[in-house]
Amino acid sequence: MTKTLCQFVDEDDKEFVTFPSIYNHLIHWFQHKCEMSQLPFFILLLISLPLQVIPQNHQTADERTILLKLKQQLGNPPSLQSWNSTSSPCDWPEIFCTRNSVTKISLRSKNIIQKIPATICDLKNLTTLDLGDNFIPGEFPRQLYNCTKLQVLDLSLNYFMGPIPDDINRISGLRYIDLGANNFSGDIPPAIGRLSELQVLCLYQNEFNGTFPVEIGNLSNLQILGLAYNGKFVPAQIPVEFGKLKNLKTLWFTEANLTGEIPDSFNNLSSLEILDLSRNHLEGKIPSGVFTLKNLTKLFLYSNRLSGEIPETVETLNLVEIDLSMNNLTGSVPEDFGKLQNLQWLSLYSNQLSGEIPSSIGLIPNLKAFRLSHNNLSGVLPPELGLHSKLELVSAEVGRPVKDKRLKEAKGGGDGRFYDMEMGSNSSVESSKEEMPFKDNKELSVKSERYWEDNEGVFNESKMRNDKVFCLAAKGHGMKSRSSKYKLSWILRRRLLRLSTWVQLWDLISMIRK
Template identity: 60%
Template structure:
């Protein structure tokens, strides 16, 4: 019996030794992992000292036996692949490797981790397909593979992981189908498939069997068809996001019967029909069904949604009144119903029972008054109600709404005196009330941060106050067509940030202030239709960024300052004044023929319409000089005639030789015509000389050839080889002929005909006078038929016009051609410009027609095509061709237009797209990145910002995150709409969903598709 304690002690010691040896073995495995992953500095605490047990390391969790069960190495800078020996940690249940630099295909080595229940490898750079036997990880409960480069189909086997509760596959390159087998995951609570380019899938009805599902997250996944009625069975559903897809049909009434549903996002689809009126979703916090085709009325039952905070119904076809019950929702913060067909009066108690922040009802047919209680909660930030039929006075209660940032009430019928307290609201930045019947006087002081003030087409009267010098932040001031009188105060010229000033159509008098140099940012000055007098102050020529000047219909006198010609004006109007003397030499041409009308004492040297010549009526004392000049002129003409006759004789002899030579050569050429031609083969072949050469590249040379007596030209591309046409050039020629010979679009260069011989191929195009975009953006000077022109004349309106034109051409190729056409070499040098800067897409030598692939196959390419700086990153790991290749390249062109930089101009390690993303993600000002030539175009800054962001989105590293060319064109057209200067803040919602996809990118993109880790809560969040 005395030996029992000894035996017991011995057994305990043996167990402790075994446990210690086990820990040492796992410690060795962990240290090997550290070494295999590049010894990241974040793991310096991992070492093999006896006092350092792995269970004490912050990244390690152990069980009661001291064995590793959890490995959390999120955001540790790991590189390389996942090594096979990781599963030597035999009790490992949880592996979290999110937000690192791990590469390779899916790590099958994890099949050996038999106890694995949680696997998070999101935000890395894994490639290839998910394996078909992924169900070998049979214990998995939590899976996050998001933010990688996985391609192909989601394997159906994933539907046999019966314990799975959390499945995230967002932001990859999946381009196959969504397996219906996922509907078998009876324990699934979270499913995220967002931002993948699935092959136009319908939502599997089997998803309706996921009774425990709380979150279904599928925006921008190419969904088509209808929302399954089976979704009415998802009794636990809290979040449903199917936004930005191609869904159609009606919204299933069962969705509004889900009592746990709190967030419903169906915006930007093609849903139709009425909004269901039977509503039992008592927990609904946000509803967004905007940008669809919904009809009918807004249900009165919405008033029952007592938890509702956000209601977005804008951009539909809803009609009828806004239900009064909505005004009683106690938690309503955001109410947006703009751009519908709503009518009737606004609910009178709107804002009285909730802390309303945004009230946007513009572009409807609403009548009556603006509710007095809008700011009842004291939290109102935005009021947007323009383009309605609202009447009455503007509520006086807004005078105490100190959080108001934006007021847009223009194009209504508001009357009465404008509430004086609104002028000085502390946070007010934009006040736009043009197009009403408002009266009152301008205040001496404005809100300290007010940058945009638009009061045109009202009845404001009195003088412009001298205290206007305190309006320091004002950037845009539009007060056209009011009853303002008196002189323009000197204080107005002290507003250094002012870029746009409209005071036309008033009764202003007196002289312009002579000292106006403080208007250093001014781009537009319109003082037309007033009673201003005196001389045009020379100081106006010191405004370095002035583009538009209109002083017409005033009483200005004296001479036009000659320095005015030094400004780079795009529009000038000095008509209907009392100006005298000669028009300055640089302005004395037909480009300004309508700029000086109705100035009787003004003369011109050139034959400008309705302007008398400065030399008419000269005195007789100059007759002798004129006679001498005539003699000299006659001598010069006779000499020129003799020389011309000699040249003609030589040309006549040489012409006979050419005709003889051409007659021999024409028999070897084959002509294929695609349009009616105004020339013959001889016209082209005889002019392929160096004198007509305008460009050359890898495939040959380009010539400019005159085909008529009136300055008509064609461009001829000669594809040739000193030996014979090689196979690559032959393919380029055939591709160009096949595509351009069969399509017709005003933004695609017109192929007139082609010639072919044994060793040469000729492509004859319409001639683009302003050549290619890259020469205007990146060339110092370029030659046109009118001489040398500096690229600096490419102002922002022209740049936007070019972007829209090129987008129209690409959109036609991608969406209107059957089958679609991918250009594969979109770049600024392949965007040609005609005499009016209308853009044409050119050079289709690398283009590919997307014929329908055979089942199980995809459109692929044998080699990388494109140009450095424009090549999308997926070329590094995929040979699949999609339209998103062109979208990426076009995004680079947009960034060129905005920044002025060349596509390969980033820094030592990045191209333009990468540099711009780095600049943006580091929070730097967009203005710092702009081309200096447009940086001062403040009146276009909203448009420039929108195009800048659009360029970023188009150059996303994940193809599925890029918009289609149809989306790109829609956004660009909004920038250039006739009411572009009248766009509201809410217009940014067209870009916001696209930017939302990219909010997961890290500070700068690493390893091609580096995505910063964020929790699922942030991913589910709203922009």
């Protein structure tokens, strides 16, 4: 039986109590008409639905006006040609809407040269603002304090300068902030540690000439911390407080003028997946707890002053890459490394390691690179090395110096390919009498280590393999080297060519930014 309008109003008028007064008048009018006739339910819908859309259309029009004003204040960049008065802003490529209201703006790589207008915060539902990879000048835009719902802020790869404000915590809802590759200077303010919702903090590649605050250790929700390539930091130790970051997945601290020892509190970073403290001045032993972090996949401690033995007990069974090269490590190569079935890269060169190379390393099924040259090793390379994995690079000074550099055909190659065997300089290491039985017929280069100068500093080959531009690469964005202000070395740019390495990290950030 068709429901009548009178029945609908009598039973459900409670649904209309929040409507504007015009709707209440309509309801009373229909109730009066019901005394005369029974109108079908759909008549009410036909009349009321268009009226309900009016507030949404009005909101969309208001936001379009704001955005067109914003476009004008940004100098009407050609990249925003789609912004016009005849279409809905929700249809513009750079705009994302939720329930017909603007919530996200992405103006990345739009060649913007103007400062950020305060108008942008007139968009009251704005949660995400991405202005990365532009030419925006000036100090940190305090006008963004008025964006009360802002959660994601990306100002990376611009020309911002001066200090980060002491009251930056006024953008209290921030979950993600990337200020990397700018010219910010001074100290990183303690106020950063009061952004209690923060999950991603990226401040890499700036001109900070002060300190970073221990208050960062209070960010209990933090998952990614990127402070790398800030070589002008005042020399400082890693705060013990950082060991409280129980949710931290990535710690990127390359070339940040770190001194002292790696805190034992790092043993508590149970969620840690990537630890990069490379190219600093760290001393002392590697904390044994580092090799008990169950989720750790990448460990980069190369180019420091670490000493002592590598911990013998290795329980980090998910490790994919280990680079402890260019330190002062002594003792033997741990037998437990052979348990790392996911290991692809093992680099221990330029240390003071001694003893024989464990045969178990030759059984690692995924090993692609094995670098142990410039140590005091003895014995022979494990005979299984290359049999069980697609080995591509070996540098272990595998035998006594030979009279000439000769090409040796790999055992079982069968395809006429040759392997370049360039012997190293460990005179106490004896080579196996037989050719190395490499499983794959790929070209294998067995070389002594090399590192050389590029136009911006020392380059070592081991750095080419990693996309350790965590905050940038994880978001899948390229990096332009249009100005020396970035001081981005050739190495850093090369890393961006292999973004697939960081798919998992990108998934994490994508989840956070939704």
